[in-house]
Amino acid sequence: MNAHYYFGEPPKWSKDVKFILVDVDKEKIELRKPRLGIVGDVTKKSKENVSKIEAQLANDVVPFTFMTLMRIIRDVILQMGSPAPVIVSEGLNTMDVGRTVLVQTEPRTWLDAGTWGKIGVGLGYYIAVAIASPERLVVVVEGDFGFGFNAMEFEVSCPLFLNVF
Numbered sequence: 301m302n303a304h305y306y307f308g309e310p311p312k313w314s315k316d317v318k319f320i321l322v323d324v325d326k327e328k329i330e331l332r333k334p335r336l337g338i339v340g341d342v343t344k345k346s347k348e349n350v351s352k353i354e355a356q357l358a359n360d361v362v363p364f365t366f367m368t369l370m371r372i373i374r375d376v377i378l379q380m381g382s383p384a385p386v387i388v389s390e391g392l393n394t395m396d397v398g399r400t401v402l403v404q405t406e407p408r409t410w411l412d413a414g415t416w417g418k419i420g421v422g423l424g425y426y427i428a429v430a431i432a433s434p435e436r437l438v439v440v441v442e443g444d445f446g447f448g449f450n451a452m453e454f455e456v457s458c459p460l461f462l463n464v465f
């Protein structure tokens with residue numbers, strides 16, 4: 301809430317706008333007097349979140365939880381080394397969690413349904429990547445809806461014997 305945002309004041313902002321300000325510095329919140337002020341340390345909170353997620357990933361149960369399965373896929377991908385596989389992902393939870401958990405070790409190795417979540421691109425992406433980069437394995441991680449959206453593309457790709465998992 302600094303000069304870039306005109307300090308949240310009229311005439312740039314309507315006087316009726318209600319601001320929620322989150323800042324590591326209590327004094328800044330007191331200075332700006334937002335409708336709601338939250339003092340929070342993002343670094344501390346993100347470390348807490350990481351340890352919560354790690355505990356979920358480490359949970360070895362059968363049948364698998366969603367997070368256990370993600371950890372298994374993550375570890376296999378990491379073990380492959382270089383050239384790292386290209387990960388293609390789509391779905392809702394699958395894509396969101398995948399973005400956090402499926403660690404990439406090389407640039408330009410992630411393709412997903414993007415900002416607007418346009419499901420249906422996954423298998424097309426996989427065929428394109430497998431043809432363009434035959435030296436890399438393509439790992440497709442999709443929700444069942446995402447896969448069902450264009451599952452027939454998988455049959456299309458079979459005669460091409462592409463490098464996919």
Ligand SMILES: Cc1ncc(C[n+]2csc(CCOP(=O)(O)OP(=O)(O)O)c2C)c(N)n1
Binds near residue numbers: 391417420
């Ligand atoms: C073309 C298109 N149609 C509909 C949606 C709305 N939509 C968002 S997530 C979702 C379901 C995703 O389910 P799934 O692929 O099984 O992933 P999961 O959440 O189970 O990981 C739908 C239908 C969309 N994003 N794109």
